[in-house]
Amino acid sequence: MKKILLFSAFAFILFSCGRFGNKEKDANKDMRIVCVSKQLNEMIFELGKGHDIVAVDLSSTYPDSAKLLPNVGYHRMLSAEGIISMKPDLVIHDNDMGPANVLPQLEKSGLNIKAFIGGRTIDSTELMLKQLADFFGVPEKADSLNKKLDADLQKAKDALHLINIKDTPTVMIIQFGRASNSFFVMSGRGGVPDKMIELAGGKPSHYDANGARQLSAEAMATANPDIIIATDYGFDKMGGAENFKTVPGVALTNAAKNNRIYRFEEHDIVYFGPRTGENIIKLMKLFYPDANVPSE
Numbered sequence: 001m002k003k004i005l006l007f008s009a010f011a012f013i014l015f016s017c018g019r020f021g022n023k024e025k026d027a028n029k030d031m032r033i034v035c036v037s038k039q040l041n042e043m044i045f046e047l048g049k050g051h052d053i054v055a056v057d058l059s060s061t062y063p064d065s066a067k068l069l070p071n072v073g074y075h076r077m078l079s080a081e082g083i084i085s086m087k088p089d090l091v092i093h094d095n096d097m098g099p100a101n102v103l104p105q106l107e108k109s110g111l112n113i114k115a116f117i118g119g120r121t122i123d124s125t126e127l128m129l130k131q132l133a134d135f136f137g138v139p140e141k142a143d144s145l146n147k148k149l150d151a152d153l154q155k156a157k158d159a160l161h162l163i164n165i166k167d168t169p170t171v172m173i174i175q176f177g178r179a180s181n182s183f184f185v186m187s188g189r190g191g192v193p194d195k196m197i198e199l200a201g202g203k204p205s206h207y208d209a210n211g212a213r214q215l216s217a218e219a220m221a222t223a224n225p226d227i228i229i230a231t232d233y234g235f236d237k238m239g240g241a242e243n244f245k246t247v248p249g250v251a252l253t254n255a256a257k258n259n260r261i262y263r264f265e266e267h268d269i270v271y272f273g274p275r276t277g278e279n280i281i282k283l284m285k286l287f288y289p290d291a292n293v294p295s296e
Contacts, residue, residue: 080105152277172225176234200283220249
């Protein structure tokens with residue numbers, strides 16, 4: 001009887017060590033991740049897990065390391081076969097992937113899929129970052145990043161109070177869609193870009209257009225923004241600010257007449273993330289070049 005009890009105790013110890021040891025190993029195991037969200041990709045890199053990402057979507061351009069990875073297409077025009085071919089252990093998305101048949105195809109293939117949804121406000125972005133960090137087992141990194149984000153936002157807010165704003169500039173953001181291969185107005189929809197403009201002391205320019213808000217010379221002239229922010233890909237495609245004035249209607253605006261067309265990285269203005277406070281200060285410097293805006 002004693003031998004049986006001794007053997008049982010020994011077996012339990014072995015089983016316990018193996019079970020907990022495997023858990024620890026799994027938590028730290030490198031994974032093959034395909035992430036099809038530019039916002040989540042930046043966060044994963046900031047959390048120190050970028051080495052696990054093996055492919056991204058076309059719009060994920062930050063950090064530079066992400067540009068070196070294979071891309072599986074635009075996040076709303078994905079191919080299930082392209083994602084499956086990367087042999088991922090995990091597919092991460094933010095519930096903004098398409099077309100509609102892609103997710104069911106990925107699920108049917110047996111891939112492990114995880115969604116992190118939110119990130120349209122500062123609070124929900126910080127919560128998303130925390131959930132992502134908890135998933136990867138690095139909660140302390142999210143705490144540190146969120147503290148820095150809060151401090152940077154307060155710095156931007158304090159700087160804005162010190163600026164003597166006589167006239168709030170109207171601001172329009174024009175993006176070149178890599179998937180649609182055309183220019184369109186990104187601002188004026190009440191989304192993240194508008195909030196970024198407001199936090200930097202500007203006012204989103206009112207622009208009326210149908211469909212995907214593609215550029216109309218008439219609507220552009222009516223909107224008449226004081227400042228145009230051109231995202232990097234479209235700005236570079238046109239060859240600079242002077243050539244950008246040839247985009248329909250742009251030459252008719254105060255922004256063009258006063259040479260206030262500025263290049264801005266797309267990934268710095270289309271979503272909230274750990275660097276949002278810094279990016280707001282960058283915008284503020286463009287809006288108020290003569291003000292004593294602190295460095296980001």
